[in-house]
Amino acid sequence: MKSEQITPPSSRQIDSRVAALRRIAVIPALNEEDSIAGVIAEIRATDPGFQVVVIDDGSKDRTSQVAEAAGAHVVRHPYNLGIGGAVQTGLQYARDHGFDIAVQVDGDAQHDPAEIERLLGPIVEGRADLVVGSRFLEECDYNAPFARLVGIKLFAAFVSLIVRQRVTDTTSGFRAINRRGIVLFASDYPHDYPEVEANVLVFKHRLRLTEVPVQMRNRTTGASSITFRMSVYYMIKVTLALFVGLFRRSPTPLEEK
Amino acid sequence: MTPTPIRVSIAASIAAVLLLFVIFELIRSRRLQERYALLWLLTGVVTLVLASWRDGLGKLSETLGVAYPPSMLFLATGFFVLVLLLHYSTVISRLSDQNRILAQRLALLEGRLREERTGRSAER
Numbered sequence: 187m188k189s190e191q192i193t194p195p196s197s198r199q200i201d202s203r204v205a206a207l208r209r210i211a212v213i214p215a216l217n218e219e220d221s222i223a224g225v226i227a228e229i230r231a232t233d234p235g236f237q238v239v240v241i242d243d244g245s246k247d248r249t250s251q252v253a254e255a256a257g258a259h260v261v262r263h264p265y266n267l268g269i270g271g272a273v274q275t276g277l278q279y280a281r282d283h284g285f286d287i288a289v290q291v292d293g294d295a296q297h298d299p300a301e302i303e304r305l306l307g308p309i310v311e312g313r314a315d316l317v318v319g320s321r322f323l324e325e326c327d328y329n330a331p332f333a334r335l336v337g338i339k340l341f342a343a344f345v346s347l348i349v350r351q352r353v354t355d356t357t358s359g360f361r362a363i364n365r366r367g368i369v370l371f372a373s374d375y376p377h378d379y380p381e382v383e384a385n386v387l388v389f390k391h392r393l394r395l396t397e398v399p400v401q402m403r404n405r406t407t408g409a410s411s412i413t414f415r416m417s418v419y420y421m422i423k424v425t426l427a428l429f430v431g432l433f434r435r436s437p438t439p440l441e442e443k
Numbered sequence: 444m445t446p447t448p449i450r451v452s453i454a455a456s457i458a459a460v461l462l463l464f465v466i467f468e469l470i471r472s473r474r475l476q477e478r479y480a481l482l483w484l485l486t487g488v489v490t491l492v493l494a495s496w497r498d499g500l501g502k503l504s505e506t507l508g509v510a511y512p513p514s515m516l517f518l519a520t521g522f523f524v525l526v527l528l529l530h531y532s533t534v535i536s537r538l539s540d541q542n543r544i545l546a547q548r549l550a551l552l553e554g555r556l557r558e559e560r561t562g563r564s565a566e567r
Binding site: 261279377 | 543546547549550551553554557558563
């Protein structure tokens with residue numbers, strides 16, 4: 187991957203090509219009442235042209251109310267569907283309301299909204315359909331347990347093989363997609379732990395995938411949703427899905443209806 | 444080859460008839476849909492045939508190299524139970540997919556309704 191020409195985040199000038207697009211930030215959230223308002227405000231501060239939709243995936247706290255008060259559109263699942271279902275609902279919202287570009291941002295403030303414009307770069311330049319913010323393209327002070335790092339690297343190697351291009355971070359939930367990607371994922375998105383499979387899905391539908399370097403903040407509130415037992419299930423489930431996926435017939439690219 | 448004890452044949456036949464009766468009763472009272480009853484009916488009929496047709500059970504055991512024919516009865520019903528379980532796993536998978544889609548549609552519709560009431564739609 188070539189290094190990107192990156193406008194420093196200090197320049198708050200919105201690229202005119204970006205400004206011409208209807209853009210939305212999709213935030214899947216589960217019990218994030220402490221951080222969600224800050225995330226929404228930061229996104230708005232970075233680019234006021236962004237609409238924000240929060241998918242409340244069955245929170246037990248005031249996530250919905252806080253997000254609504256912060257000016258976001260809120261879609262509430264009647265019960266927990268998992269991260270994959272939440273992201274997909276957000277993209278269905280984006281599809282139904284005619285958005286051109288969607289950025290997925292975590293609700294726990296781990297992603298820095300100032301870096302969204304980096305994610306949009308390859309899309310507005312017409313070089314990519316899905317842009318993933320990678321924690322491993324540049325030095326990044328991301329602290330993860332050793333076992334998780336090994337898992338991330340293994341999946342990166344496996345996915346790189348399948349999609350025949352170098353992929354460094356398959357589990358990042360900080361990503362941007364264009365209209366084609368929105369339409370694809372709105373109708374077909376993996377269930378739990380979706381990111382790894384989503385990369386392959388994009389490849390199979392002959393959309394273009396690229397990565398840009400991002401930093402990851404260490405979480406300040408809440409707890410990671412991934413426990414050790416879940417990571418084991420995660421590894422096995424995703425490996426199985428990737429393996430079986432190899433034997434699925436490649437679907438033809440979706441045409442927008 | 445040990446022949447099947449007559450008591451085994453009688454007991455297994457009674458059990459199979461009971462099973463078939465329960466299945467019939469569940470369908471009749473609409474607690475079991477026909478499409479999910481078919482595999483059960485097949486299980487019951489096969490068990491009944493193998494239990495009551497002693498020569499057949501003996502021949503089948505001999506063909507498959509099962510030394511003790513009543514084991515063959517176990518094997519056959521066990522196999523059908525496995526098929527049933529697998530079938531139900533596919534049913535559950537389909538249901539959970541449909542369930543997810545329903546929840547998403549409901550959530551989006553509710554959101555749309557609320558936004559129309561408060562007049563803050565993301566529409567163009």
